[in-house]
Amino acid sequence: xxxxxxxxxxxxxxxxxxxxxxxxxxxxxxxxxxxxxxxxxxxxxxxxxxxxxxxxxxxxxxxxxxxxxxxxxxxxxxxxxxxxxxxxxxxxxxxxxxxxxxxx
Numbered sequence: 001x002x003x004x005x006x007x008x009x010x011x012x013x014x015x016x017x018x019x020x021x022x023x024x025x026x027x028x029x030x031x032x033x034x035x036x037x038x039x040x041x042x043x044x045x046x047x048x049x050x051x052x053x054x055x056x057x058x059x060x061x062x063x064x065x066x067x068x069x070x071x072x073x074x075x076x077x078x079x080x081x082x083x084x085x086x087x088x089x090x091x092x093x094x095x096x097x098x099x100x101x102x103x104x
Contacts, residue, residue, distance in 0.1 A: 021065030022089075026050055027058045030079075031086065032094075034068065038080035 007015065022028065026048070033039060033047040044059075045052050059079055062068040069082035081087065 018065055018067075021061055021067060024058065024061075026054065027062055030055065030058050030062060031067065031081075031090065034079060034081050035087070035090065038071075038078040040073070040076045040078055042076075044079060 022031070029048040029050065030044060033044050039047070041052065041055065041059075044050070045055055048055065050058065059068060059070065063070060063082075067081065067083055067086055068079055071078050071080070
């Protein structure tokens with residue numbers, strides 16, 4: 001087994017901030033909606049049920065956290081996962097919770 005290298009205090013703060021951004025049910029809904037690929041803002045509104053003003057704030061938080069990015073596509077804005085480790089995190093955490101809930 002590979003020896004674990006301890007994180008520096010600065011890196012611990014960065015990791016805490018990245019995970020803090022994911023600590024919202026609304027932002028998890030946004031992330032979940034993006035698991036199959038980029039979506040436009042109106043599509044995310046439809047999938048998540050969030051109001052567009054709230055959605056914009058959550059996307060901004062996810063973008064500042066480095067999790068998603070926005071790109072222009074003509075007159076619309078597409079949102080997509082920017083950090084592919086998000087797929088692994090979701091599989092680990094969400095997948096395990098889904099398996100646990102099906103076992104009970």
